[in-house]
Amino acid sequence: MxxxxxxxxxxxxxxxxxxxxxxxxxxxxxxxxxxxxxxxxxxxxxxxxxxxxxxxxxxxxxxxxxxxxxxxxxELDAYARGASLSELRRRVGMVFQRPNPFPMSVHDNVGYGLRLFGLKRGAELDDRIEAALRVAGLWDEVANRLDDSALDLSFGQQQRLVIARAIAVEPxxxxxxxxxxxxxxxxxxxxxxxxxxxxxxxxxxxxxxxxxxxxxxxxxxxxxxxxxxxxxxxxxxxxxxxxxxxxxxxxxxxxxxxx
Ligand SMILES: Nc1ncnc2c1ncn2[C@@H]1O[C@H](COP(=O)(O)OP(=O)(O)O)[C@@H](O)[C@H]1O
Ligand SMILES: [Mg+2]
The missing domain is CATH 3.40.50.300 (P-loop containing nucleotide triphosphate hydrolases)
Structure with missing residues (x-):
């Protein structure tokens, strides 16, 4: 073995x-x-x-x-009766072969899951978005483009963006x-x-x-x-x-x- x-x-x-x-x-x-x-x-x-x-x-x-x-x-049993799907998906993030940014700004893409989990617009949200973009190696390229559409990023940038989106909720x-x-x-x-x-x-x-x-x-x-x-x-x-x-x-x- x-x-x-x-x-x-x-x-x-x-x-x-x-x-x-x-x-x-x-x-x-x-x-x-x-x-x-x-x-x-x-x-x-x-x-x-x-x-x-x-x-x-x-x-x-x-x-x-x-x-x-x-x-x-x-301790989360994913298929147990009553298991929370949103909790499971927060803890287990996924990135696909083709990057699938949402048709919204860079900022809102990365903040999407955080807002879903109750974080309101503000300094903490912005900090978490910046941190996720840094970890994904994208911050330097988008720091001045946070309000631009994510769909305008290059393929490679979109791919790092969806990684930032996945890791923002700390899976x-x-x-x-x-x-x-x-x-x-x-x-x-x-x-x-x-x-x-x-x-x-x-x-x-x-x-x-x-x-x-x-x-x-x-x-x-x-x-x-x-x-x-x-x-x-x-x-x-x-x-x-x-x-x-x-x-x-x-x-x-x-x-x-x-x-
Ligand atoms: N949504 C689906 N409905 C029916 N069959 C599917 C579906 N997705 C995948 N399959 C079938 O399941 C098998 C495994 O597919 P998949 O998991 O995509 O393999 P891989 O990722 O290794 O290429 C394949 O025979 C595929 O045709
Ligand atoms: Mg496959």
């Missing part, structure tokens, strides 16, 4: 998911460690995005989706679904630096189809194959000594991810 993380921010146990009659996750279990990056890899269609959506109950928004199993974030876990796949190499390497900095504060789950990226930034790695977590453990150990033939084929590129 591979080693397992000691300090766990999110724990998924036997998570199965159906879209209608079709099962797309089969008893997936993994632990997301605090303050580091856990990579989720696997070929296209293996269930990576679906798994992430189980972590913050985004599958609830999909008609016909049914989830079994448990997801825990600290414990940040889910990133292929956030670097549209970036050129230089921008991707800069983005990885940002991810490593973010990982000093948050537990990060990074879906990536880029094995070099997984090797560079992640401490832990889960390999998904046809809806199953076939392998989960220390990233370096999996790269040097994969336990499963399917994992070896995938990480050596004998099977291309297809993404």
């Amino acid at each position: 591979n080693a397992a993380p000691v300090s766990v921010a999110l724990s998924a146990r036997d998570v199965s998911l159906w879209y209608g009659a079709r099962q797309v996750l089969d008893a997936a279990s993994l632990d997301v460690a605090s303050r580091c990056i856990t990579a989720v890899v696997g070929r296209s269609g293996s269930g990576k995005s679906s798994l992430l959506r189980c972590f913050n109950r985004l599958n609830d928004e999909i008609d016909g989706a049914r989830v079994q199993g448990s997801v825990r974030v600290g 414990e876990v940040l889910l990133l679904d292929e956030p670097a796949s549209a970036l050129d190499l230089a921008a991707m390497l800069r983005f990885e630096e940002l991810l490593l900095q973010l990982a000093s504060r948050f537990a990060i789950v990074l879906v990536t189809h880029n094995m070099q990226q997984a090797a560079r930034v992640s401490r832990w790695m889960a390999f998904l194959h046809e809806g199953r977590v076939l392998e989960f453990g220390d990233t370096d150990a999996i790269f040097t000594n994969p336990h499963r033939r399917e994992t070896e084929d995938f990480i050596t590129g004998r099977i291309v991810s297809g993404d």
Whole structure:
């Protein structure tokens, strides 16, 4: 067996998911460690995005989706009857492949969640917005553009903006679904630096189809194959000594991810 993380921010146990009659996750279990990056890899269609959506109950928004199993974030049992969806989504933030700024100002994008949770306009709100933009590495570029539309930012800036929006409410876990796949190499390497900095504060789950990226930034790695977590453990150990033939084929590129 591979080693397992000691300090766990999110724990998924036997998570199965159906879209209608079709099962797309089969008893997936993994632990997301605090303050580091856990990579989720696997070929296209293996269930990576679906798994992430189980972590913050985004599958609830999909008609016909049914989830079994448990997801825990600290003491919060995400699928317990009466569990607060807004509390779960505050604690488990998500960033998608394509940045999705809201059609409003830079300021209001980053302040959106904070205001939802009751912080009124004022100095404290502004301070929290600035802090989130600083952590996301965007403050210097937008300090004079806070009232401009977020839609006028460049692609790379929008991506850091949605990260600032996600971290403004101080989540414990940040889910990133292929956030670097549209970036050129230089921008991707800069983005990885940002991810490593973010990982000093948050537990990060990074879906990536880029094995070099997984090797560079992640401490832990889960390999998904046809809806199953076939392998989960220390990233370096999996790269040097994969336990499963399917994992070896995938990480050596004998099977291309297809993404
Ligand atoms: N909203 C949906 N409704 C029905 N099937 C879906 C939906 N989203 C994804 N799927 C199916 O679930 C499987 C896993 O998809 P996905 O989680 O997107 O994989 P990955 O992110 O690894 O590429 C695929 O077969 C996909 O076609
Ligand atoms: Mg996906």
